[in-house]
Amino acid sequence: MIRVQRLTKHYKVHKRQPGVLAALRSVFRRRFTTVKAVDDISFEIAAGARVGFLGPNGAGKTTTLKVLAGLLAPTAGEVRVKGFVPNERRYEFLRSIMLVAGQKQQLLWDLPPADTFELNRAIYGIAPAEFRERLREMVELLEVEDVVKKPTRQLSLGERMKCELVAALLHRPTVLFLDEPTIGLDVTMQATVRRFVRTYNERYGATVLLTSHNMDDVAALCERVMIIHHGRLIFDGTLADLVRQTLPEKRVTLRLAKAVPGGDLAVLGRVVEHRDDAAILQVRQSDVSDIVKTALATLPVLDLNVEDAPLEEVLANVFAGAEAKRLPEAAS
Amino acid sequence: MSKRAVPWYDLLVTLFKVGFADAVAYRGEMFVWLLATNMPLIMLVLWSAVAAEAPVGRYGQREFAAYFLSTLVVRLLTGAWVVWTMNLEIKNGQLAMRLIRPVHPFWMFAAENVAAWPLRAVMAVPIGVAAVWMVGGQYFTRDLRQWALFPIAVLSAWLLNFSIMLVIGCLAFFWQSSFGAFEVWFRLYIVFSGYVVPVDLFPRVLQDALRYLPFRYLLAFPVETALGTISFTTALHDLARQWLFISLALAVAVVLWQRGVRRYEAFGG
Structure with missing residues (x-):
């Protein structure tokens, strides 16, 4: 389903010192540095799996997700999702995936979510009867009957995220990328989102790749976890293995x-x-x-x-171990 | 995964309907923007004062009124704001949400802009009718073929404007922001499109040169078609040139888009 071989993604970043002089200098001479966001990682994910992609901020999780969703072109390496090269962004590929990002939205800000649902019905070419049935099912599951006709800007963060999920899943994507889906939500909303994602995965056999800093998300949803640190994959296995090996x-x-x-x-x-x-x-x-x-x-x-041991502590140990190993390597 | 179960025109109609709903949500701001398109009225006052003593070229006061009221109508109907949308979405990463959908974002941008036409028409059509009524029908073409050509020229002018806005918008992939490029473009547009000075008041050499530049096809050409100051044959030639520029701008936009998306970094979480 998802096959990643030696994926590398580098960014060229403009860097300058603070201050007016440095700003002036940068007008004439720009200095760029290369940031290795993802550095030679390989993995495979089978159809229907729920996988957690963990790592500290800036580790390369979101970059990897964006490469898999076809938003970014890899600097090197080979990526296949359902046999497609994601960044070619073929029609059939885009119809079969979805990226839900906790900090980005596809809902139209000034219109009720119902309008975004209707737009997605047309974009994904869903037959009206099927659309109504899918919408009814998801609206019931997420309990958003009362909010879909209010302007999005007037919804709470939790209500918005639930409606984002409805909009994202109307076309029944078979690969779902979730980037921090519970960020900023209260515990009840978090639990609802987790339950919904799990139900969707089990009912439709969708592959789910999730990034989150919330270990409750990972514990509740992911059979397998991959840990990325400074762009490198440092662990790939079950949660039980992670705990057994680390703490x-x-x-x-x-x-x-x-x-x-x-x-x-x-x-x-x-x-x-x-x-x-x-x-x-x-x-x-x-x-x-x-x-x-x-x-x-x-x-x-x-x-x-x-x-x-709590997962947060396990992960802190993993990151500390990886950092301790990396520093002498970087110094040598 | 099921195939597309509804025809493509359903998509276009829905894009338009949702775009219209969005435009209506901003109706207050939209009308303020439209009211801000008042340059032709200012020019009308200025040129009328100049023409009070003696005609300027072939333009007396009434000719200027017919010209600038027509200019206002065409300008209102051919506006596009995709440069702002693209710059904002490229900069904050929101473009990612368009890129993951299986419809080329150009279609979505176009639908969003086209969807504002009914609101724009609410303002433009009464101005057009008032112009004919106040100035007198004799200052407009009586050739029915030219009246038939006029809406085509206006639609094509919108498409040319939109395509050029796409080109400028795509530059944001490479320059982080392309508002500077837009400002340069807009100043050239103001001078050379016939927005503030009728193109036929320019020296002949410049008039001839402008036939080979896109500016007059954005405004002066539809206006001259409505006024009948160009012949039907010339209008057909201009229409062909207009479409040549549309094709060129669209081709450049597509190439810039493809290259831009490859280097797009979808900033932000």
């Missing part, structure tokens, strides 16, 4: 009936957090059952929970 230790959360001394906790494992009524320990996976037994026997435990 394999488990987190044991204890809710305590009364405060206990730090020393009593330290004998069980590394103390991540310690309050009067609760503590979090980090322990080796193989030691979990023994430590749980000991904790229950020796401490005033009201409740106990064992889970993986």
